[in-house]
Amino acid sequence: MDSWVDGQPADALSLKDRGLAYGDGLFETIAVRDGRPSLLDRHLARLAQGSSRLSINSDPDLIRSEVLAYAAALGSGVLKLVLTRGDGLRGYAPDPSAPARRILLGNPPAAYPAVHGERGVRLFPCVTRLSHQPLLAGLKHLNRLEQVIARSEWQDTEHAEGLMLDQADRVIEGVFSNLFLVREGVLVTADLKRCGVAGVMRAELLYQADALGIPTQITDITLEQLQSADEVFLCNSVYGVWPVHAYAALSWPVGPLTRKLQTIARALLDA
């Protein structure tokens, strides 16, 4: 369907937009089923947090109403919401009073092979390392060249995702997913204070695990800890949960907690 810019159908963007000039903005990728956006509160909360940290003026109520209207028109698919700092003059200095620009794009439902969820995926060992920038860590901002470079490291279809480490070789995330381990009954995911994107499905699964009485831990993860994990899986807010069965010479079985959380994620996305 048509894209919207600031609530109006549009297929083009001002050349002065700071999203283009500097990647000065944020985005959310939202699964939509039968006109309803999944995990909307979490997406909007993350966007609000990012807007606050980057001092981008946004109108949460307006964004929510536009996303709901756009999703209703889209039906089923993937809605991408881009929020930029709007048009800029020359130079990096932001105009503190400039209103944010809202861009909504609609895509068909994601067409990942069902086998990714059923049997699990093999992770490509990305050489690209995530840099440390606490001021941007966790945000889903528009500066994504590291992901572009990492994703260009493999072209085969054997690898459905790539594993990204940081510059101290900590295990952080996939290129477009968050990563979880299960170790002795504890659900573990990386601390994202230095780098990484704090995914909406990651937050939801931590919440769900807590509600189920499953202990969770957000911490630094070493490659040795990854190697000795009982279960490994990926998540994002479009595909839900993919078990990880292999990474380089390592392999893991698809475990019971992975399946349990996969079922929960599927139900949330199908709701």
Place this chain on the structure above:
Amino acid sequence: MDSWVDGQPADALSLKDRGLAYGDGLFETIAVRDGRPSLLDRHLARLAQGSSRLSINSDPDLIRSEVLAYAAALGSGVLKLVLTRGDGLRGYAPDPSAPARRILLGNPPAAYPAVHGERGVRLFPCVTRLSHQPLLAGLKHLNRLEQVIARSEWQDTEHAEGLMLDQADRVIEGVFSNLFLVREGVLVTADLKRCGVAGVMRAELLYQADALGIPTQITDITLEQLQSADEVFLCNSVYGVWPVHAYAALSWPVGPLTRKLQTIARALLDA
């Protein structure tokens, strides 16, 4: 004057452009005087190097001819050239065969106060630290949130620029300038292998100094070395050279090598 997209007058960009989606592209800011772009060979060489490092397909001859035609029409001002990876589908994976998109924007001549060049500037001590990413270091790419955040640290007009350190407190550059020191007759500038933008005027001044028999050094710079420098100055390809007279509690006189290189830069920009 009108902007151009892929050689045609246009005021808008496809919403699918990867420059917007991921900051997946490069840019050059070129001073134009009487229809002639300054330091064009250096700008185009840096763009070609960036395109090569990011595997963006670009056509150097086409870019050169468009820049020359646009500059001739602009007259005097500042030409901004943005090169993106073009439209993308969903996801980070680049299409290796996609042609780059060329965007040309024209602005009036920069209106910096003459006093910046005459008496020098005071540097704001930015708290924002540059992250280390060797895969992107040196490139003038579109992922510039660190500069946006750093530039938003001050609003007063007392500070014409800000000094950016890296996360190990090395002295790297200004927010929109490169930095030079003069120490015991040697012209020193930061090694940009971990972070920073390798400016076109920086390259030109290193070349000019070499031609004049002035020793040059590209190395890591500590705050102590900055403090004990005989001269400090900034440069970029729009304003040329600005002496630095103060930074926090530090101050420096405007020295003879600064003036000599400022005259050279001015002549290049006025040519």
